[in-house]
């Protein structure tokens with residue numbers, strides 16, 4: 001009996017150890033961590049930095065054991081370019097997360113896997129959002145209209161210290177709402193407040209961040225308190241978004257005029273009515289609207305917020321930017337996108353803020369849809385692959401003093417701005433951010449308009465805002481702080 005028990009124990013231990021150390025042949029190297037959890041307990045608050053540190057031992061393509069799965073992390077520009085651009089047909093899938101799929105049903109764009117639905121929907125999104133093509137007003141007008149309302153609200157603070165975060169989020173959400181649904185909300189309108197809260201809770205709350213990651217790894221946790229409460233709220237929020245979208249779609253259907261498309265919903269209804277592509281259906285449109293709202297609100301507003309914190313830390317940069325704005329746009333004229341080419345320092349500032357405060361450290365999960373190879377390593381089909389965008393932006397082999405904020409690094413000896421292909425906040429390849437052009441436009445128009453009219457000063461009565469710390473989850477977001485906007 002004892003012999004049988006010992007043999008069983010020995011076999012179980014052998015199988016456990018074998019399972020733990022087994023990897024597909026030529027799989028990228030990396031730490032295995034501890035049984036069951038893998039490397040998860042070692043990642044801490046700054047996983048992108050910890051993993052970059054492992055590259056010294058393993059090279060830029062590192063495998064990490066996340067719970068029971070082996071993921072691959074790409075930590076330099078060359079490997080990212082090799083995978084997401086040159087081998088994009090193999091690296092553009094999305095992994096399946098049961099708990100999220102129960103909410104999205106694979107509809108929309110962000111969570112849909114690489115395949116015919118994603119391809120035709122992505123093509124539609126690009127065509128519709130491209131340039132100034134959406135609706136009568138066009139994207140630039142929508143952004144400019146929103147900025148006008150935003151500036152009035154900032155002016156109303158009369159130089160008193162306040163937290164600008166809510167206002168930035170509400171404006172970004174309004175820009176999306178104008179473009180996709182043709183309407184904006186008054187600030188502090190209950191619907192707008194609720195929408196913004198939905199997006200900021202998911203990305204900003206420490207517990208919410210943890211809970212989101214946890215249910216991706218272990219979907220059964222949705223039944224365990226307090227994660228069950230979080231998941232229930234997530235479900236309610238998805239339902240709320242779906243209800244808002246349904247209402248807007250019904251209104252659009254009633255007033256639809258084929259000759260006169262007003263916004264994203266009209267463009268989608270038009271393709272749906274043509275009926276040649278069956279992926280154009282109302283449930284898909286609802287998912288698409290949810291994804292665009294979710295992807296486009298917190299992202300842009302936090303980038304502008306990081307920029308303001310930077311201006312408080314570097315008043316001399318603020319002055320230099322204002323001088324350029326005065327020269328190119330003037331003191332009271334409305335800024336246009338066409339001004340951008342004459343503003344090298346503003347372009348350099350924006351590119352540097354996107355590098356320095358990498359806001360999406362790991363972009364979003366990709367999955368291999370076929371077996372693939374990189375740097376002589378083998379990556380089997382269905383492996384989760386993460387781009388470490390932070391590591392690309394802080395690669396000591398490429399950047400001189402990457403830890404320093406220096407817009408000048410993007411100005412050449414003739415004083416011209418140059419765009420760096422190594423600054424990739426929107427990721428690369430066909431799966432890169434759908435809203436890149438809109439986000440760049442919003443950031444430029446908001447920042448120029450704000451710096452043109454206000455001087456930004458720290459609040460002497462509250463803590464000076466952190467530039468090197470913030471809430472770091474799927475997004476890197478500034479901690480709350482107050483600033484003074486002094487009208488010029």
Ligand code: HEM
Pocket residue numbers: 109110111122291292295296297299300303359360363364365425426427428430431432433434435436438439
């Ligand atoms: C500073 C602002 C923004 C940043 C830094 C950003 C960054 C990103 C990143 C890193 C991804 C993942 C790319 C990948 O999977 O490799 C992404 C995806 C996406 N973004 Fe953005 N984004 C921003 C603003 C926006 C805006 C304003 C919109 C609204 C249209 C938007 C819509 C999307 C969508 C729909 C996807 C999913 C694309 C797909 O799966 O095909 N983003 N974004």
